[in-house]
Each structure stands twice: as C-alpha cells, then as structure tokens.
Amino acid sequence: MREAFLLEKLNERRDQQAFRKLKRVVGLVDFCSNDYLGLAGKHSGFGQPLVSHGSTGSRLLTGNSTEAEELESQIADFHQAEAALLFNSGYDANLGLLSAVPRKADHIFYDQLSHASIRDGVRLSFAQSTSFRHNDMDDLEKKLSLHAGEGEKFVVTETVFSMDGDFCPLERLSVVCNRYNAHLILDEAHALGVVGNSGIGLSQSMELHDKCFARVYTFGKAAGAHGAAIAGSATLKDFLINFSRPFIYTTALPPAAILAVKRAYELFPTLANERNNLSMLIRSFQQAELKYEKLLSSTAIQGIIVPGNDAVKEVAMKIREKGMDVRPILYPTVPKGRERLRIVLHSFNTAAELGQLIACLQ
Numbered sequence: 001m002r003e004a005f006l007l008e009k010l011n012e013r014r015d016q017q018a019f020r021k022l023k024r025v026v027g028l029v030d031f032c033s034n035d036y037l038g039l040a041g042k043h044s045g046f047g048q049p050l051v052s053h054g055s056t057g058s059r060l061l062t063g064n065s066t067e068a069e070e071l072e073s074q075i076a077d078f079h080q081a082e083a084a085l086l087f088n089s090g091y092d093a094n095l096g097l098l099s100a101v102p103r104k105a106d107h108i109f110y111d112q113l114s115h116a117s118i119r120d121g122v123r124l125s126f127a128q129s130t131s132f133r134h135n136d137m138d139d140l141e142k143k144l145s146l147h148a149g150e151g152e153k154f155v156v157t158e159t160v161f162s163m164d165g166d167f168c169p170l171e172r173l174s175v176v177c178n179r180y181n182a183h184l185i186l187d188e189a190h191a192l193g194v195v196g197n198s199g200i201g202l203s204q205s206m207e208l209h210d211k212c213f214a215r216v217y218t219f220g221k222a223a224g225a226h227g228a229a230i231a232g233s234a235t236l237k238d239f240l241i242n243f244s245r246p247f248i249y250t251t252a253l254p255p256a257a258i259l260a261v262k263r264a265y266e267l268f269p270t271l272a273n274e275r276n277n278l279s280m281l282i283r284s285f286q287q288a289e290l291k292y293e294k295l296l297s298s299t300a301i302q303g304i305i306v307p308g309n310d311a312v313k314e315v316a317m318k319i320r321e322k323g324m325d326v327r328p329i330l331y332p333t334v335p336k337g338r339e340r341l342r343i344v345l346h347s348f349n350t351a352a353e354l355g356q357l358i359a360c361l362q
C-alpha cells in the first residue's frame, strides 16, 4: 500500500510528542474513568456491574480492554488483514475513515448508491468528491482521468448494495483503481457472514482483499450484534487511532458487545448449512414469476419495484396483513419511479413462508 501520506502525518504527531497509542491500565486507583457512581463496576468496590456493562471511557482513556484488543486480532486474522480497529457502528466506521484519511488536496470518488454513512463521511471530509454512476466502471474511469495528477485518490463503494442487493464489479474496480493509483475502500456490511466460504465477504472470496486500502465490516447485520471494524494496514490503524474523531471521542463498545462479536466470528465458519439454505431461498425467489419488476440479485437483499410511494405502501400493507413483515422503500430514499419493497431473505425463512410471500406478489 502507498501510505507515505499517512506516515507523514503520524511522524508529525511523533515529533510533537503527541502520538496516541492504545494502552491497558491495571492495578491503579481509578481517578480517570467516567464511571462516576461505580455502576459499571470495573474499578469500584462493587466488583460486579450493577446496571450495565459500560466500558467507562473512550478506547484511549479507560475504555480499552484485553477483550477489545483480542477481538481486533481475531478480526484481522479472519479478514487476512494486517490490523483491524473497532468502531461503535458501521456509521461511525465510515464517518471515521472518510473524514480522517482523505485530505484537502485529495479526491474521493463514490458510487451514487452508496449508503448514507459513506455520503456523510464524504461530506465531513475536506477532500473534493465526485459520485460515479452505480457500478459503472466506464463512468468511474472517465471521472478518475479528469482528475489525474491531483493529490491522493480514493474510490469508495459497497460490495453488496444495501438497497438493490447487487454486487459491485470488484474485478474491474480493482483494475481501474490500480490504473489510476486510487486507494480502494470497500464497505462489506452486507457481505460479512453470508458471502464466500465461512462468510469472509466478497473481497477475500475473490482474492482481491490485498488490493484494498481499507475494508469496513459491520456487526449489525449477519453477525447479529453491534459495532464495526475497519481492516487494513497497521499504519492505517495507527492513523485512525490518532486522527479519526468518531474513534477518539466516544465511549468504547461495552464488553458484552465485544463478546457477542467474538462469538459471531467463531460461528461464521460453522454456518455453511445456513448459507446454503439462504442461497436456495434466493434462487427460488429469483426464479419466481411475479407481477412486478424484480431486481437481479443473488444476495439476501431482494428488491421488487412498485412505482409510486402510495402504490408501494399499499402492497406492503397487504403483505403485512397476511402476517409477513416487508417494508416499502420510498422516494426520496430511492429515485422517483423506483420505489420498492425491500425483501430480506434469511436462512431461517421456510420454503412455505417464501411460497406465501411469492403468492402475494403474483
């Protein structure tokens, strides 16, 4: 990875004696945490947590733990990355990455269907930004060529799109990024746990993870938990610890959340049957003849286009009256005329349940 621009700023911090490092403090009297009444129980005489499982502070103060550091190593190993850093949510991870890394002279290129957390990260960044047409590599290439020669370039996209359920064209994307020396950032939120052997996600399943500058994994989807991690180089991790405000200035994930994520990562390799069930349901749904346009998707996220906010709300209501929870996605979340039912398939949905849903759409 070309990371001289990160090292430059980290070295400045070192020269100013202001380099931030995660530490673990044990055996000292607590005059530091925010656990004013001792209810989190970590350092107080209560011994046991009385109310919650709070982490008592930010990672750089009292919120760091052996469990958090071990989870980061486990995640880095699982995702074949040099390092990983936890964030409190996927929203925070995208914000924390995009607001901190690209500088004023740099340029971010992002898919026009990117999740709000990517867009908000782009808006918080001082870098210039340009969107490219959804999954359109010619458009991306055209836009990259228009900005050749300017600072660092970053291309951000999702591996599985949250509203359409389609994959990004990762092979071409990595070729184009390589051609224009652009750093590739992937949000694997909807791929983790479900795509590839052991649920490793799209980039590793295509053996393209080494082409990525950073990968974002969120735990609120297939991991059934909460939080997120950014996987990348050790330098990137140091950089985020030093400059990413959504990492620095917030209370760390509580121990219970960390343990839940650890368990999910242990379980992922054992869930081949669940992933197979899910694939079977996806295939049946894709093969069904429906009276509405169905988006092409080989992932758990399926879109049925019902143009018009009122029309899509009515279809969703009728399905809900039959006991099935589907939600309408309205304009302006999606473009006018592309309002849709967003159907999410799960390994635990039965063939009979899917049949009932399909019947409602025929």
Ligand SMILES: Cc1ncc(COP(=O)(O)O)c(C=O)c1O
Pocket (backbone or CB within 6 Å): 089, 090, 091, 092, 094, 115, 117, 158, 162, 187, 189, 190, 218, 219, 220, 227, 228
């Ligand atoms: C692609 C994508 N990235 C990031 C997020 C945000 O993740 P979280 O819910 O953990 O904040 C989501 C969640 O909706 C998402 O779909």
